[in-house]
Amino acid sequence: MKVKVISRSTDEFTRERSQDLQRVFRNFDPNLRSQEKSVEYVRALNAAKLDKIFARPFVGAMDGHIDAVSCMAKNPNHLKGIFSGSMDGDIRLWDLATRRTVCQFPGHQGAVRGLTASTDGRVLVSCGTDSTVRLWNVPIPSLMESDDNEVKPLAVYVCKNAFRAVDHQWDGDLFATAGAQVDIWNHNRSQPVNSFAWGNDTSISVRFNPGEPNILATSSSDRSITIYDLRLSSPARKIIMSNKTNSIAWNPMEPMNFTAANEDSNCYSYDARKLDEAKCVHKDHLSAVMDIDYSPTGREFVTGSYDRTVRIYQYNAGHSREIYHTKRMQRVFCVKFSSDASYVVSGSDDTNLRLWKAKASEQLGVLLPRERKNHEYLEAVKNRYKHLPEVKRIVRHRHLPKPIYKAASLKRIQNDAIRKKDERRRAHSTPGSIPKKQLRKDRILKEVE
Amino acid sequence: MEDKQEAIAAEVDILSSRKQFDIVLPDLGPYTMDFSLSGRYMVAAGRKGHLALLDMKNMDLIKEFQVRETVRDVVFLHNQKLLAAAQKKYVYMYNEKGTEMHCLKEHGAVTKLQFLNKHFLLTSMNKLGQLHFQDITTGIMIGNYRTGLGRSDTMRVNPFNNVVAVGHSGGTVSMWKPTSAAPLVKMLCHQGPLTAMAFHPNGHLMATAGMERKIKIWDLRKYEVVQTLSGHAKTLDFSHKGLLATGTGSFVQILGALNGSSDYSRYMGHSIVKGYQIRNVSFRPYEDVLAIGHSMGWSSILIPGSGEANFDTWVANPFETRKQRNEKEVRSLLDKLPPETIMLDPTKIGSVRPNRKKVKPTKQEKDAELESAVEGAKSRPMKKKTKGRSKPSKVARKKQEIVAMAKKPFLDEQSRDIEMSKKKRKRNEVGEDQLLLQKSLQRFSKKVPS
Incomplete structure (x- = not known):
């Protein structure tokens, strides 16, 4: 007869020396862990609460400019460098890690309105209200350790009209300026190689397509968004919206799509091939959206607004995922996502650049593997129970400054009133005479080919 | 299979044969006991006031003390550092050194105690038929309900959903959650008074024993009897692997669903010295051991195939160090479940409510x-x-x-x-x-x- 019984010797189940790791044994039998779902729900709830507690998005402010920051440019070749231009003609290169000025680019007489760097990161192009375009040599990082120095421009091109924006081709030697007309420049020429105009109004922003190097989108003060193709002699397409578009950003992962930051406090995502209707309307801002920039992942974008807030949206969501504000931050004129998608920089009227985390409760610094696993687990659990009312309430809640909170509720009341009035008008008129409007189509007045 | 314990002892290794023993304490008997979750520690309580805390792995006595009054029941709280004893008038909480930490007067003269370790709820049934749920982390009394069915001497927790089941003298079993004053389920199980009750670890089976010499096995998904056995049982317990121990007089019988059938039949039997009265049987978790508390002390016998062989370090670790225990205490407090999560079907959390609309027949x-x-x-x-x-x-x-x-x-x-x-x-x-x-x-x- 053979009898088997459980017999555990201590040596087999404990560590030999105190330096060893403790031994771990697993048994995934569900009978050993009852109420698994309840436990997960409680963990999700706690994770949501902890996220709220650890939400400290503001990393630091970078001051140095003596007038409002009007434009910024990322250095594509150097992760922690960012250029900023201000309304008094000052251009600075910042080091995001130390949050200090690395060097200055003096020369502009009036406000700097556009900044961009070439893809290799060697050349910086700036333009401004003094009707000049300046090309600068960007100091290479090894020299950056020396005391802050001043850089002389490579070239200065003077034109007749003030410039409002500039953007460099993603892959190539060309850059485009927007002003009275859209000019295409080459690095090596002192005159524009090409000029476009459609109508008499000033173009206020310009962006090259990340996928197709010859396509660019501009917006102008006649409320239009125009798409140009450099291979054609004339502009390709144009739509006129009910309000002016302040800035445009192409989605780097889906290069046929772009999002326009509009004066009516919404952002509109368009498919460039099909401009008769917006793909998505991103609401939530309370005043004109001044600037927009996509994350390199293409899944979200950041906007800065005249209502003194910075918001982060999912590329396909109607409402913002996150809102950033501080007491001292004034009107935000320019925002940029960092090239590693983990930080956001905003430049505002109060002469400061501000550095924010893209995920408010993210832990900075090196994570241990166990820590990272735990974060991933909590994220997964939170995602699983995000629809339960208690979790949803905590995840959605944001504390807002009083003026913004009040303005938001006022706006809600106004929108409700408009909707109600519309419904009543429809009820009291001949059936079919007032069609229902879609916000995605409603704000597009005209499409011109 | 008729295996005498001596025959088993001759076959097994020396480490296991040490797990067979009898402790004779004739003065303060009958004994009842409770194991910690990992099965490493045991607390034994003699009716006349003897409390003993033991480390079963090293076979040493951690603490032994006399409370000099009737002790009706004893349970471990979330770890072996704290235990609760139902004494003559009140429930007392002791630490492992035998120091009295709290006197819980609100519970009254308690006959049965249970602890819900995921919710940190101490549950008691008192002589007046009142059911109390107390959160031991905050001290708040979560629920205090009159069962209205008279005094009861049996109470068990369903390990699947942590619903508390109480067996009454009228033969009914009522199931309670801490957030409702009415029982979730009231089922008539026996013609006479209920003597014992136990739950299968998967929560689908319940065994009840009545005075009318019947042991019934119930399917809790359908609330139906699946098997009726004749026999008397003063105490019942399910092991991790689903063996059912019944104890009456001086005889213990182990039933099991053998050879792939779902019917319970005799697996083993064991008789202690004639004249000893068994008060309590309980399987030691993660071991092939059954502890028997009786009027003359307690004994421990080997039941091959009763325990879960593979433990999970993160659930219950018999080889836990002090550091691990402290860590686990913090973790379990962070994951403490609110009392609302106790319900008959705990998988309902996070699921969609079914459509209430009636479907029109075609x-x-x-x-x-x-x-x-x-x-x-x-x-x-x-x-x-x-x-x-x-x-x-x-x-x-x-x-x-x-x-x-x-x-x-x-x-x-x-x-x-x-x-x-x-x-x-x-x-x-x-x-x-x-x-x-x-x-x-x-x-x-x-x-x-x-």
């Missing part, structure tokens, strides 16, 4: 129902009656009447449906001139006479 279904009703009426046997009342003509007429009666509700419903649809059609008919009007003005236009 025409075929209605016809089939009518058919079956008519068939049923026709096949009903007629009574044999005298004095000419069973004449064929009378029987035929009677049958017709019955069929008509059976059809009537269906026909009524049909006519009602037709009426309704007619009304609906009339309401939807609008005149030409009405159609041209705006929606807001339609109600002012004349109705079209029908």
